[in-house]
Amino acid sequence: MDKRTFQALLVCFAISILYLNWIVPPPENQQASDPGVSDPVVSKTTVGGQDAEVLPTRPKLSSGAVDSGPNKTAQAVTEISALTAGSNTFPVRSVSLSNSDLDLKFSSQGAILTEALLRGYHESVDDEFPLPVISPKLKSQGALGLRVSSLNLDLTQRNWEVLKQTDSSVSFRTQISDDQFVIHHCSIHPKDGFEISSRVSFGGTWPAGTELYYEILGAERIRFDASGRAASYPNQWVHAQRNKDGSLMEAVHSGVEALESGEVTKTKVAWGGLESNYFAQVIRVEDGLEFPTANLIVKGAAPGVNESLYDQYSDEGIQGWPMRVGFRRMIDPSSEHEYAFFVGPKDPEVLDANQSWDAIQLIDYGFFGWLCRPFLWLLRISESVLGSWGLAIIFLTFCIRAVLHPVNKRNQRQMQVQQQGMARIKPQMDEIRERYKSDPTTQHRKTQELFKQEGVNPAAMFGGCLFIFMQLPIWIALINTFSVAIELRQTGFLWIDDLTQPDMLFQMPFALPLLGQWFNLLPIVYVVVTLVNQRMMPKSDDPQVQAQQKMMTFMMMAFGFIFYSFASGLLIYFIISALVGIVEQKMIRKELAAAGIGPGAASVVASQGASSPGPAGPGKGPGRPGRGKNRS
Structure with a gap:
């Protein structure tokens, strides 16, 4: 390369830098976060006397998202991350569902279960109120929350529309873009039972051929009664995987503690959840398959993060370290994902009624269970x-x-x-x-x-x-x-x-x-x-x-x-x-x-009228155990 060619290339490079930094206008509403991920800009307004989030509209997904090039997934993620909810605004609503066993409270803020109370159990002998096993007082932070992990989009931070509500069911909807939305339907048996049915569907037009994943997670903490071993191990996380023939493996119980990487994943998991000595919350896949499984994800705090706060929780009789257990699955607009969420007591009679997923394994008696x-x-x-x-x-x-x-x-x-x-x-x-x-x-x-x-x-x-x-x-x-x-x-x-x-x-x-x-x-x-x-x-x-x-x-x-x-x-x-x-x-x-x-x-x-045998000599009497040898 001669000197003039090198000088020409250097001048072209300098012009490019000058153009990109001083001539091209800066992009609007650019956030100082991950360049491939951006969250919606949320403002506040008042609807019906209540504060509600207003999520502004962003452009539709461009046609380039369905391009068949080698980087189509990365391109789709980058473009979808620029989307927000539609222009609809809704007041925050609290929805109550109940039957003879459960009193539940859902919030449209995140479409999450904020409180679960067990009617047949109480805080103390003299207490008449149902026992909370998931609640704000326990720092549970809600259950059944959704998060689009591929886009770093936390749907629990959105205010969802309440589409329909009955005494035993509720449907939530949130708009991702003008032609993309998510519906979360939750229901319980109208008479009794400790299970919540959760159905999640991603509607509208989504990128073809891309791998976008979402997560559905349980609460961070569940109630425990501090007695005996429970005082040392307040909460545990538990999961059961399936063998190749579809049979369930033995459930694995692990202590809740800090996670080095912040999360743990397991494959081919039938169910998983968080448990204490007497109560449990367990989520499992229910998609109509004979042996449904999915990838389990366990999210917690890294060592040293908020450790003093978690120690304070422990001193107050609340589980210290947080941990969420749920599933991470690929978004599929063509089908609805169904889950069953058990929240209730670890009573053998209750668990025996759930033999289909071998719920009795939730009871862990430890190494001496055979006794x-x-x-x-x-x-x-x-x-x-x-x-x-x-x-x-x-x-x-x-x-x-x-x-x-x-x-x-x-x-x-x-x-x-x-x-x-x-x-x-x-x-x-x-x-x-x-x-x-x-x-x-x-x-x-x-x-x-x-x-x-x-x-x-x-x-x-x-x-x-x-x-x-x-x-x-x-x-x-x-x-x-x-x-x-x-x-x-x-x-x-x-x-x-x-x-x-x-x-x-x-x-x-x-x-x-x-x-x-x-x-x-x-x-x-x-x-x-x-x-x-x-x-x-x-x-x-x-x-x-x-x-x-x-x-x-x-x-x-x-x-x-x-x-x-x-x-x-x-x-x-x-x-x-x-x-x-x-x-x-x-x-x-x-x-x-x-x-x-x-x-x-x-x-x-x-x-008895006999003489005492006294201290026996060598080889004599009951005082001399064994045979031994006579001494000379």
């Missing part, structure tokens, strides 16, 4: 016979203790036998300690040889601790049962109003650190009963046994502190179990004493 289910079955049977959930819990306690009795008896026998064995070999142990006090390695080896020779196992003396740890799965299962089983919610017993909450005998004039302002009697009764039980244990001069008893006492007091804010129904189980344990210990010790085992063996034998 929770038989416990609940027995509680239901007992309550139907006894007429009281409190008495049913007491009956369940007796049943569990009866099943554990053989294990407890065996542990107690081993403990007593080993204590006798340790008492018998104490002189030999003292001799070994004195002889090898300067050689710990040899002392330990000789001691272990003595244990093996005499058939003594010191670890067996800790059977009491082992018995407690064996009950941990039962305790965890019961904690989950009282946290998840809605049948127990607001069921009373004695002075207790709600067996799923602390007994809250009275409110103190001050708050205790970590314990709160309510005085809960049951945890204190539990600690007292367990301490009495420990005091009734036979005394021992063995340092290991004494250490075990001290550890047991400390554990019981620690459990009382941990359980202070737990469900009162769970504390009833613990107290009755401890009382039964006291009686059981007396029975077991009496049986062992009759067999010549334990501290009371000598007196029992004497009362």
Whole structure:
């Protein structure tokens, strides 16, 4: 390239820059947002004494949007993003739908469900008003909102026209452009039920051959009752995918937390939603197909975004981190998309009525669900016979203790036998300690040889601790049962109003650190009963046994502190179990004493007119466990 050619190109480039920046007039109403995305300019006016949005008209879609070139999708998105709603303006209206189970409120501002109340449930025992599970007070931010994600067009910010309204249905319409609109129809069963039918249709002329997507999302938060596990995991999001044959996979329950990318997507999802311990909102595709699925989208907040605000919500008893669960689907003007939105209790009877989508999977009993289910079955049977959930819990306690009795008896026998064995070999142990006090390695080896020779196992003396740890799965299962089983919610017993909450005998004039302002009697009764039980244990001069008893006492007091804010129904189980344990210990010790085992063996034998066997020698008597070897 010669010098003149280069200069000519440079001059042409300079002229182009000058023309584009100083000669061409700037575009009108240009926004400082994403160049491929622009939202409608909204102004305010007054219609019928109410504020309403006025959305000005923009040009129709140009014919270039249906061009078959390689960039037709990007071109269509750019052109549609320049559209707004039509010139129609409507006042903001609140629409109420109801049946015997639900009271719903929709708003034309976004065509969203703003409030869902359950008629058969209440805030407290004395409350007569329906229980809100989705509401502004819970910071739910509305459900069933639509958003055209391909255009970054949030339809929840528009004021929709109410086309038609009845006691059980409502239809909304919003104009995207002169020849494009969206209709959102919502309805419920006029008599009963917890499901909302949602139908979405995109009407008018839309670009051919383009992939434009929209989203329909649930509420950000749902009500939870803070008790047990629910206090740590207020809301969870749940979804169920389908296998290739159309069958449903096992539902996956995940905690609500910050999302690194702000959203999560899943494919081939049958249903998904947000749940708490007792309530759930679930959306699923209902397009008339045998096994309908769609792409699930989960939207939340990124780490560090508004974290202090969400912490404040948690302190107020509201779900902290927000999360919306819904579907992202391609816009299809030729068909109507239908959804079913369940908002209601996680009651087995209600969920069993929705077997088509296996709704019973909403109830998550955790890892020990195999224990929770038989416990609940027995509680239901007992309550139907006894007429009281409190008495049913007491009956369940007796049943569990009866099943554990053989294990407890065996542990107690081993403990007593080993204590006798340790008492018998104490002189030999003292001799070994004195002889090898300067050689710990040899002392330990000789001691272990003595244990093996005499058939003594010191670890067996800790059977009491082992018995407690064996009950941990039962305790965890019961904690989950009282946290998840809605049948127990607001069921009373004695002075207790709600067996799923602390007994809250009275409110103190001050708050205790970590314990709160309510005085809960049951945890204190539990600690007292367990301490009495420990005091009734036979005394021992063995340092290991004494250490075990001290550890047991400390554990019981620690459990009382941990359980202070737990469900009162769970504390009833613990107290009755401890009382039964006291009686059981007396029975077991009496049986062992009759067999010549334990501290009371000598007196029992004497009362029967026989001589006491005393501490048995090697290979002799009940005090000598195992066979062992005779010593020379």
